[in-house]
Amino acid sequence: MHPTHSTQPTLVFIHGFLDGAQIWDDVTRHLGHRADGALCVDLPGMGARADEPGPFSLDRLAADVTTQVRALSRPVVLVGHSMGAQIAELVAQRLDQQVRGLVLLTPVPLGGAGLPSEAMSAFHAIGGNPAAQRELRRNVLVSLDDTRLERLGQLGDRVAAKAVGEFADLWNAGHPSGAEPSRYRGPVLIVRGDGDNFVDFAMISSGVMPRFKAPAIASIERAGHWPHVEQPLAVAGVIGPFFANVEHAPNVAHQPDAPVAPQGWTRAFEQKSADAFADSFAASVVLEASVLAKPAVGIEQVKTVMTTASKIYEALSFTHEAHNGLRDYLEWEVQAFGGERMRGVTVLTKNTAGKIVHVAIHHRPLGGALKFSAELGRRLQGTVDASLFYPGV
Incomplete structure (x- = not known):
């Protein structure tokens, strides 16, 4: 039975x-x-x-x-x-x-x-x-x-x-x-x-x-x-x-998945615009990422890095999301470097006003992350401190 x-x-x-x-x-x-x-x-x-x-x-x-x-x-x-x-x-x-x-x-x-x-x-x-x-x-x-x-x-x-x-x-x-x-x-x-x-x-x-x-x-x-x-x-x-x-709740085990809801962060990637990223950030925002050797700090530096990063991606899809209080978790898949695929998770921590105060981005695989970091450093040479990035691989 x-x-x-x-x-x-x-x-x-x-x-x-x-x-x-x-x-x-x-x-x-x-x-x-x-x-x-x-x-x-x-x-x-x-x-x-x-x-x-x-x-x-x-x-x-x-x-x-x-x-x-x-x-x-x-x-x-x-x-x-x-x-x-x-x-x-x-x-x-x-x-x-x-x-x-x-x-x-x-x-x-x-x-x-x-x-x-x-x-x-x-x-x-x-x-x-x-x-x-x-x-x-x-x-x-x-x-x-x-x-x-x-x-x-x-x-x-x-x-x-x-x-x-x-x-x-x-x-x-x-x-x-x-x-x-x-x-x-x-x-x-x-x-x-x-x-x-x-x-x-x-x-x-x-x-x-x-x-x-x-x-x-x-x-x-x-x-x-x-x-x-x-x-x-x-x-x-x-x-x-x-x-x-x-x-x-009703049994939803086989219902189709809901798409990731649009928000300031995902829209900024769609627009690949520094202003769009800036609208989402608190002034003291900190960015930590597996493609960075050390954190980027402050709205100007973070929006510059993120805008440049968004332009390296040939295709980007946000696939899953989860929320816990003031934290959002976004999974994504990207294509770069002529079709190379990477996946990862972004964790956004917001203040009570809804502005992002901390970003943690986890890329995989490691080889793709290192290549991405080197490309970021090349494009931002003379604009952002070179010590943020890993040397070319």
Whole structure:
């Protein structure tokens, strides 16, 4: 039988690497009635199921959760942390319209973190080594006291030493479907810890955001890689409104995407005009970008750089957008240098008057970004400080 979709959705929480279902206790407590009937899963080989043997794979873990969620016979909102975010997305792909919303908390990209073997050796080494496990966690936490760190560590202690490295390799290698846009088309909320030095904004903007059409973004202050443990009230505070919106909205999983709404920034690119850019900026605006060796500061310098940059593009398309308070996130695709394609994310921070005070532009791939920077420097030679740009490549 297919699930009945007329009932209210249920929250389903999927933990990450070396954790367990109980890690969500504080978040569900703060969510109150919204967490009534919530399902907090223990993944095979971890948590209360740490004794279950391998081999493990992301597909095995996702199939296990899919079976549990399908048995609920009601719509759900999936919440996945880190490696659990990879599994949540795979489950969402399998369950189609039963999944009304997807919350990805400090998510490792479905395509994997891609860390080199020397970096992964630290994750393999914590198997059977409680002190090393706690130290690794401490390095990616911001505000966690020793008592709660010990609670985290005890969850990891349950996992078989051999399985620790196996699980680490799973999230690092990722899943083949992570190389293409997500097949899940419903509402998505991405939540990051503002002090997370593992899943940082660069990883999210390059490996997670582009996979979805219009993800919402939230940032948790004073939190690292475990914001649901470090700041559970704040995490509940962003999941709650997202859940409420999904709860009262029709199932929009297969509705066509809305175009990016025109605004001052996108219109300035259309006009390729310094005046158009200036109209959007506050006087003290700062521009940081992967094509700049250091920030451009002030409206005159920033509008000059942006106007010149807009003229290098042969074609520009804004593809997705998201909003979080005074921040706008815009994904784009461009063509330059006789057909070379680049993609990226722009983050615009505005003041209460609606003027842009900070711009952060992330280009990829690296080779295209360096070539673009060198071309900017060539065109602005004698006009803008040459130290802003990378030398020719």
